[in-house]
Amino acid sequence: MKKFGGKVLFLDRSDINTDEIIPARYLTEISKEALKPHMLEDLNLEGFSPMDASVRDAGVIVTRANFGCGSSREHAPWVFEVNNINVVIAVSFARIFRQNMFNCGMLAIELPEKTIDSLFALSDRGAEIIVDFNNDKLTVMTGKGRETFEYHISGFDKALVEAGGWVEFADARY
Amino acid sequence: MALTLAQKIFQSHLRDEPFPGTKVLDIDVVMCHEITTPIAINDLVARGKDRVFDPEKIKVVIDHVTPAKDTKTAQQGKILRDWAKRQNIRDFFDIGRNGVCHALFPEQGFIRPGFTVIMGDSHTCTHGAFGAFAAGVGTTDLEVGILKGVCAFREPRTIRINISGKVPEGVYAKDIILRVIKKLTVKGATDCVIEFHGDVVKGMSMEGRMTLCNMAIEAGGTSGICMPDEVTADYLWPFISADYKNKMAAIEDFRKWWSDKGCEYIKIIDIDVTGMEPQVTSGFKPDEARNVSEMEGTPVDQIYIGSCTNGRIEDLRVAAGYLKGRKISPAVRGIVSPATTKVFREADEEGIIKIFMDAGFCVTNPTCGACLGMSNGVLAPGEVCASTTNRNFSGRMGRGGMVHLMSPAVAAVTAIEGKIADPRKFSKEAAQ
Numbered sequence: 001m002k003k004f005g006g007k008v009l010f011l012d013r014s015d016i017n018t019d020e021i022i023p024a025r026y027l028t029e030i031s032k033e034a035l036k037p038h039m040l041e042d043l044n045l046e047g048f049s050p051m052d053a054s055v056r057d058a059g060v061i062v063t064r065a066n067f068g069c070g071s072s073r074e075h076a077p078w079v080f081e082v083n084n085i086n087v088v089i090a091v092s093f094a095r096i097f098r099q100n101m102f103n104c105g106m107l108a109i110e111l112p113e114k115t116i117d118s119l120f121a122l123s124d125r126g127a128e129i130i131v132d133f134n135n136d137k138l139t140v141m142t143g144k145g146r147e148t149f150e151y152h153i154s155g156f157d158k159a160l161v162e163a164g165g166w167v168e169f170a171d172a173r174y
Numbered sequence: 175m176a177l178t179l180a181q182k183i184f185q186s187h188l189r190d191e192p193f194p195g196t197k198v199l200d201i202d203v204v205m206c207h208e209i210t211t212p213i214a215i216n217d218l219v220a221r222g223k224d225r226v227f228d229p230e231k232i233k234v235v236i237d238h239v240t241p242a243k244d245t246k247t248a249q250q251g252k253i254l255r256d257w258a259k260r261q262n263i264r265d266f267f268d269i270g271r272n273g274v275c276h277a278l279f280p281e282q283g284f285i286r287p288g289f290t291v292i293m294g295d296s297h298t299c300t301h302g303a304f305g306a307f308a309a310g311v312g313t314t315d316l317e318v319g320i321l322k323g324v325c326a327f328r329e330p331r332t333i334r335i336n337i338s339g340k341v342p343e344g345v346y347a348k349d350i351i352l353r354v355i356k357k358l359t360v361k362g363a364t365d366c367v368i369e370f371h372g373d374v375v376k377g378m379s380m381e382g383r384m385t386l387c388n389m390a391i392e393a394g395g396t397s398g399i400c401m402p403d404e405v406t407a408d409y410l411w412p413f414i415s416a417d418y419k420n421k422m423a424a425i426e427d428f429r430k431w432w433s434d435k436g437c438e439y440i441k442i443i444d445i446d447v448t449g450m451e452p453q454v455t456s457g458f459k460p461d462e463a464r465n466v467s468e469m470e471g472t473p474v475d476q477i478y479i480g481s482c483t484n485g486r487i488e489d490l491r492v493a494a495g496y497l498k499g500r501k502i503s504p505a506v507r508g509i510v511s512p513a514t515t516k517v518f519r520e521a522d523e524e525g526i527i528k529i530f531m532d533a534g535f536c537v538t539n540p541t542c543g544a545c546l547g548m549s550n551g552v553l554a555p556g557e558v559c560a561s562t563t564n565r566n567f568s569g570r571m572g573r574g575g576m577v578h579l580m581s582p583a584v585a586a587v588t589a590i591e592g593k594i595a596d597p598r599k600f601s602k603e604a605a606q
Binding site: 015017019020023024025027028029030032042044065066069070071072073074077092093094095096099100103104154155156159165166167170171173174 | 190194210212213249298394546548565
């Protein structure tokens, strides 16, 4: 199973699409590692720089609604994976992106809008999130405080994470 | 129990329910292109599982960057080509007979009512126009599809869209779907399928229905779906004539897939197209459509006609209707990419290619290239494209570029004017 948790990158916008996460011009790569320098390169968000330390050091992304909309490219979870980001927390996800995350053994956690609001309220540059996968809980720790939230993922999605991904799960079962 | 079309397909294809609410389906068609498939192939090889579940059910095309533009894209093509050969996949489409996947595969008769279809491409929802459940998936889902012939989905919920009224002059399927997406928003159909009903849909060709279903994903939808009827049977007849006594028998058989009276819809939306204006998007999201009268006069640098949304013969006919006997503005450049080799040939035989060339358009080979800023029409920073494609995301057609989505009719008259224009102000076929 992958490691979940780390410093938080807050992306305060809804509808961030997969072209912004990894532009199509890099889809000619045939290794995941080659995507690494291009994460969020075209993100349309004021004040955001993909070269910033808060981006490079992140282990978790916290964002708003409909994250990962658009193209089906699994290059979007992959570019996070090769940058050691294995958790994305959002109000909601586009279906294909969400499934791609779990298919890779990564976590796409949906939390109510109010809870996401409170995460953003706690945000600061040193914010960290610890994920307690077995108990479906996550704890956010920042200079402004510390708070624990419960989350829910489906039994299937949990089994995919435990198996290491959909290929492993499906190969053992079908 | 009254069922929706998607529920019927889920029932008939259910292989397993490993957890409540998760349905693992048998897949009828697994489609592959050179952008999302090579990594799946390499992974299968690395795992020592270089096999396919059924070479007859796997359809392969090189379409995104074709002919190859550089070493990397040539390698992607080679991985796909070598694999298709090694796995005895007969339905492999290379240059000379290829085309944009979601235009090519229907044209080849691969999609039938009641089918399950997956591809590593979000616009796979297009094929629901045939009464199929067709979903875009990532590379891992594609890899399992190739190896095992299955894919997992959540139980689908269905949104019903009733489209009625008299379709005004200058308004096409593209305008209608842009209006639908505006109503639903870019996330309004997430984890849902969208059924298209009503007299307007019944009167539409398969090409028009494919344009509707193609953009279901832009509202977050898993699949667009139309009820298969006589229009579907007419389109598929060359491929199914051996299976049925006559066309009536095929139409009767298709009816078993129709959503039942009293089935559960989570939302029903009625749209009357009477008096509707052509639509053009203004921002960086596909739900930001406006009436063309609000967008008229917006300057553009490039016009692109093509893609899995609007690169079919019917689309080229519409555009050529406005372009015939006219020239595009010297202030802009026009690019048309017929979606498939067959479309290109038909357009040539009908004199449409000549009309485009006489008007000053560049005619490219069939490819997805420009739509996602990969080749054949990439924008420079600050440039604006009037496009018949499906996504206006920031930088979609080139970093720093802007895209306005529209129908082939609006695109054609925009090319003539050099700025966004209203097709209703143009007569079709100007003086020779």
